[in-house]
Amino acid sequence: xxxxxxxxxxxxxxxxxxxxxxxxxxxxxxxxxxxxxxxxxxxxxxxxxxxxxxxxxxxxxxxxxxxxxxxxxxxxxxxxxxxxxxxxxxxxxxxxxxxxxxxxxxxxxxxxxxxxxxxxxxxxxxxxxxxxxxxxxxxxxxxxxxxxxxxxxxxxxxxxxxxxxxxxxxxxxxxxxxxxxxxxxxxxxxxxxxxxxxxxxxxxxxxxxxxxxxxxxxxxxxxxxxxxxxxxxxxxxxxxxxxxxxxxxxxxxxxxxxxxxxxxxxxxxxxxxxxxxxxxxxxxxxxxxxxxxxxxxxxxxxxxxxxxxxxxxxxxxxxxxxxxxxxxxxxxxxxxxxxxxxxxxxxxxxxxxxx
Numbered sequence: 001x002x003x004x005x006x007x008x009x010x011x012x013x014x015x016x017x018x019x020x021x022x023x024x025x026x027x028x029x030x031x032x033x034x035x036x037x038x039x040x041x042x043x044x045x046x047x048x049x050x051x052x053x054x055x056x057x058x059x060x061x062x063x064x065x066x067x068x069x070x071x072x073x074x075x076x077x078x079x080x081x082x083x084x085x086x087x088x089x090x091x092x093x094x095x096x097x098x099x100x101x102x103x104x105x106x107x108x109x110x111x112x113x114x115x116x117x118x119x120x121x122x123x124x125x126x127x128x129x130x131x132x133x134x135x136x137x138x139x140x141x142x143x144x145x146x147x148x149x150x151x152x153x154x155x156x157x158x159x160x161x162x163x164x165x166x167x168x169x170x171x172x173x174x175x176x177x178x179x180x181x182x183x184x185x186x187x188x189x190x191x192x193x194x195x196x197x198x199x200x201x202x203x204x205x206x207x208x209x210x211x212x213x214x215x216x217x218x219x220x221x222x223x224x225x226x227x228x229x230x231x232x233x234x235x236x237x238x239x240x241x242x243x244x245x246x247x248x249x250x251x252x253x254x255x256x257x258x259x260x261x262x263x264x265x266x267x268x269x270x271x272x273x274x275x276x277x278x279x280x281x282x283x284x285x286x287x288x289x290x291x292x293x294x295x296x297x298x299x300x301x302x303x304x305x306x307x308x309x310x311x312x313x314x315x316x317x318x319x320x321x322x323x324x325x326x327x328x329x330x331x332x333x334x335x336x337x338x339x340x341x342x343x344x345x346x347x348x349x350x351x352x353x354x355x
Contacts, residue, residue: 026149027129027142029200036197037169037185047171052102052124053184054168059100059121059313060241061233061306100241103312104130106141107157107164108223116317118216118225120155123312125202128152130167131195132159132187139165139187143311144201153311159188169196210258211329212307214314217265217322224331227307227314230324232257234300243306248290255279255287263324273318291318 030036030046037045103121128142128149137160145151157165167187175181185193209229216223231243247255259279266274266286273289291302304317305324325332 026152027197029128030197032199034199035169035171037171037193038195038197039185039193040191042194045173047173050169050171052167053170055166055187056102056104056124057119057121059103059123060235060239061100061243063100063241101125104141104167105165106139106155108155116319117218118223118317118320119315120309120311121313121315122155124198126312127198128201129195129197132192134192139167141311144203145310146203146205155311167196206308208308211327213325213328213331214305214307214316215322215324215331216316216320218320222322225307225309225314225316226329227309230257230305230307230326233303233306233315234295235303236298236300241303242296242300244295244300246295248293248295248302249277250288250290253287257326261326263321265321265323289318
């Protein structure tokens, strides 16, 4: 009887432990306005004054600025003629006003090459936690997509390469009578932090627009990305960023992305970017992409195409794009048909060679 009682007690304790673990799957949030940094020894350090100095980028195209950009650029040009400065006048915009919110940069590719990879950009206020595993050389990010923790998404990327999936935080730490020290916490190195916990995320429901499937190419590895509202992203003078519905092609062709059905990048090695562009009106042309040109009356540089994903955004550098399929939620199966056609062509060529 005692053995049975003991067994039942152990089972009850085991069930309680399991329930506790299940409840603890959602990271305990930091207090509003603070971060919890977990140092190399596993100690939690709460900091109130901090800033990310590495591993993030500003989502410039989301900057809340209602001024007329072209007018401000003209003002800036006149000022630069008189004085070499990086600041704007009192009436003009400041860089901070056009900087946009910060987002963590996550490279999800399994391999790193020397060409720019696809960036998943997770707004800081959507992140629940970041965990670094030194032994496995991974960074894991848990991001909220709604108010329900069970709907969170998890992103993982390698930290085996320098400057890939790394984070640095500069924080003010009270040292008592000695004063306040500005300390730097890094996710790499001998004293690398093990993780970061954030305040409870703030997520606003967004309506998804036009769907698209992007096939990226990283070395010889292809990956499929499902996004919505895929739009060209341009950079302008002063670091300002803006999305536009237009893609520019040689010589003066301007194509509205909303009219494009499919894009396939050329696999030939060349200096120019050549795309097969299939439009909804069945126009199928091989075009040379212009990565600089006039957009909305201003000279801009094409940074890539940016689309929405549950965790935030994905930025696709031009060189990383293998193909794009608009108005699709899955990679089209026509790829298999193309393979069969290629096999048939190869067979015909072999027959001709034998003859």
